Amino acid sequence: MELQDYWVILRKRWLSIAVFTLLGAALAVAASLAATPLYQATTQLYVSVKTGESSSDLLQGSNFTRQQVTSYTQLVTSPLVLQPVIEDLGLAARTSALADRVSADSPLNTSLINITVTDENPAIAAATSDAIAKEFKTVIAQLETPSDGSPSAVKISIVRDAVAPEGPSSPNLKLNLALGLLVGIALGVGIAVLRSVLDTRVRSETDVARVTDTSVIGTIPEDSDAPEHPLIVQSSPHSQRSEAFRRLRTNLQFLDIADRPQSIVITSSLPGEGKSTTSINVAITLADAGTRVALVDADLRRPSVAKYMGLEGNVGLTTVLIGRANVEDVIQPWGNGFLHVLAAGQIPPNPSELLGSLAMARLLEKLTSQYDVVILDTAPLLPVTDAAILSKLTGGALLVVGANKLHRNQLAESVGALETVGARILGIVVNRQKRKQSDQYAYYDYTPTPATSADSGRGGKKRRAPSTGRVPQVPEAAAPTAVSGPTTLWPGDSLSETQLKDFQRQQAQNAPAQHQRPGS
Incomplete structure (x- = not known):
C-alpha cells in the first residue's frame, strides 16, 4: 500500500x-x-571506606566503594535485611511480599544508595524505608567485619531520611x-x-481498476427508493440516477464508433446487482434519443423485465425459439414507440441450450437488421453460463457491478468467464455506488421549476404573482395537440391515407384557437 x-x-x-x-x-x-493510590518514600545512604590520607589511598577507597555499592543494592531486598524490619514494625507481610514493594538503586558513578518503599499509607512507607536503612547498616557492618574482630572499614551513613509523601506516586x-x-x-x-x-468488496472505480483494465463507462449512484421505482428514467427523469443513465447512454453511443455493436448483452456476476433495471433504463434512454431499440429479456431463469415494465410475460422469447410464434407477433411496443420489448415467456427446462441454439442466432440476426440496438438482459455469470453463451453471439457484453455487494475475486472470475469464450467486454457499470454529498453536485440545482412571475402589462416590468398554492392553468387554445396515429411508427415511416386526413383535420381545427389572443 x-x-x-x-x-x-x-x-x-x-x-x-x-x-x-x-x-x-x-x-x-x-x-x-x-x-488504589500508592505512595513512595525514599531514604538515601552514603557508602565510604576508611583509608589513609594519601591520594592513592583515597582513590582506591573510592573505587572500592563504587564496586561494592552494586552488591549492596542487591542486599537491600534480602530476607537478612527485611525479616528484622517486619518483626520490629509488626508488619503483616512476608519478606517476599515486602521485597516486591522495596527497590534500591545507585546513581551512576556515585557511592549513594537510594532505598524506596511503596505503600498505600504514606506514613508506613516512610517508616519502613527508614527502618530498612538502619537494618541495612547493621547487616553491612556484620558482613564487612574482619575475622580478627577489628572494626569494619566500610561505613554506611544516612544522608537523607524518608519523608511521608503528600501526593500519590501512582496512578x-x-x-x-x-x-x-x-x-x-x-x-x-x-x-x-x-x-x-x-475488505475485498468492490465499492468504486478504483476497486474495479485493481481487478481488470476494462473501462468503467458508467457509475450509477445509490438511491434508497430505487427498488420501489425501478424505471427511474420514467418516474423521475430529472433525478441524479436518471442523469447517470443518460451519461451511460452517451458513452455507449461513442463506444467504438468505427465498429459500434448492434447487440449488447447486459449481465452481472451475481443476482441482485441491478442488471435488469440497468438494461431497462438504458433501453429507455436510448429510445428517448430516437434510437430504435429492442429489449430482450434473455434471463430465462428469473425473468423480470415484463414485471417491471407492466407487460405481458407469458409469451415471448421462448415462444419464438420453439417456433410457436413469430417475433413480430409477441414483441410489444412501449413508451414513445422507439422501444420494443420481447419478454422471456415461459421458463424452459433447458435455458442454456435454447440461448445457444441456431434459432437464437437467427433471431438476433433478424432483430439487429430491424433495430438500431438490441439489448439483452441475461442471467448472472457466476451461477450459470447463459450470459457467456449469448456474449459470444452478440456484439459485446456490458458487466454491471453492484457496489458493496460484489467481491474483487468474483469480479475477476466473471471477467475471466467472458474472456474464456472470446466475448467482447464493452465496459463495466458500477451500480448503487455510495457518494458523499459533495460528490453528487448537490449545489447545482438544475431541475425544472414552475414559473413564479408574470408580465404586469405596465412599463414592460414583471410583477410577482401572489402565492396562492395553485398551479397555473394553460389555456386550452394554447395547449399543444398530439398527433394521432399508432405509437409503433419509426421516424421517417410514411403515414397512411386515413392517418394523413386525420392529421390535416386536427390542424385545421386547432388553427383558429392558436391565432386567437387571450382576452379577445
Missing part, C-alpha cells in the same frame, strides 16, 4: 479511529480512578491519559488498515 492509500483509509475510517481513541482515553481514566492520571490516547489511536488505525486489507 502507498502513502496515498493510507490517507484514504484515514479519511474513510476517521470516525472509527476517533471512537477507539476516545475509548482508550476513557479506559485509561477509568483505570486510574479505580486504582499518574496525565501519563495514563496520554498512553490511553496513543494506544487508542494505534488500535484504531491498525483496525482500519486491517479492515481495508481484508
Whole structure:
C-alpha cells in the first residue's frame, strides 16, 4: 500500500479511529480512578571506606566503594535485611511480599544508595524505608567485619531520611491519559488498515481498476427508493440516477464508433446487482434519443423485465425459439414507440441450450437488421453460463457491478468467464455506488421549476404573482395537440391515407384557437 492509500483509509475510517481513541482515553481514566493510590518514600545512604590520607589511598577507597555499592543494592531486598524490619514494625507481610514493594538503586558513578518503599499509607512507607536503612547498616557492618574482630572499614551513613509523601506516586492520571490516547489511536488505525486489507468488496472505480483494465463507462449512484421505482428514467427523469443513465447512454453511443455493436448483452456476476433495471433504463434512454431499440429479456431463469415494465410475460422469447410464434407477433411496443420489448415467456427446462441454439442466432440476426440496438438482459455469470453463451453471439457484453455487494475475486472470475469464450467486454457499470454529498453536485440545482412571475402589462416590468398554492392553468387554445396515429411508427415511416386526413383535420381545427389572443 502507498502513502496515498493510507490517507484514504484515514479519511474513510476517521470516525472509527476517533471512537477507539476516545475509548482508550476513557479506559485509561477509568483505570486510574479505580486504582488504589500508592505512595513512595525514599531514604538515601552514603557508602565510604576508611583509608589513609594519601591520594592513592583515597582513590582506591573510592573505587572500592563504587564496586561494592552494586552488591549492596542487591542486599537491600534480602530476607537478612527485611525479616528484622517486619518483626520490629509488626508488619503483616512476608519478606517476599515486602521485597516486591522495596527497590534500591545507585546513581551512576556515585557511592549513594537510594532505598524506596511503596505503600498505600504514606506514613508506613516512610517508616519502613527508614527502618530498612538502619537494618541495612547493621547487616553491612556484620558482613564487612574482619575475622580478627577489628572494626569494619566500610561505613554506611544516612544522608537523607524518608519523608511521608503528600501526593500519590501512582496512578499518574496525565501519563495514563496520554498512553490511553496513543494506544487508542494505534488500535484504531491498525483496525482500519486491517479492515481495508481484508475488505475485498468492490465499492468504486478504483476497486474495479485493481481487478481488470476494462473501462468503467458508467457509475450509477445509490438511491434508497430505487427498488420501489425501478424505471427511474420514467418516474423521475430529472433525478441524479436518471442523469447517470443518460451519461451511460452517451458513452455507449461513442463506444467504438468505427465498429459500434448492434447487440449488447447486459449481465452481472451475481443476482441482485441491478442488471435488469440497468438494461431497462438504458433501453429507455436510448429510445428517448430516437434510437430504435429492442429489449430482450434473455434471463430465462428469473425473468423480470415484463414485471417491471407492466407487460405481458407469458409469451415471448421462448415462444419464438420453439417456433410457436413469430417475433413480430409477441414483441410489444412501449413508451414513445422507439422501444420494443420481447419478454422471456415461459421458463424452459433447458435455458442454456435454447440461448445457444441456431434459432437464437437467427433471431438476433433478424432483430439487429430491424433495430438500431438490441439489448439483452441475461442471467448472472457466476451461477450459470447463459450470459457467456449469448456474449459470444452478440456484439459485446456490458458487466454491471453492484457496489458493496460484489467481491474483487468474483469480479475477476466473471471477467475471466467472458474472456474464456472470446466475448467482447464493452465496459463495466458500477451500480448503487455510495457518494458523499459533495460528490453528487448537490449545489447545482438544475431541475425544472414552475414559473413564479408574470408580465404586469405596465412599463414592460414583471410583477410577482401572489402565492396562492395553485398551479397555473394553460389555456386550452394554447395547449399543444398530439398527433394521432399508432405509437409503433419509426421516424421517417410514411403515414397512411386515413392517418394523413386525420392529421390535416386536427390542424385545421386547432388553427383558429392558436391565432386567437387571450382576452379577445
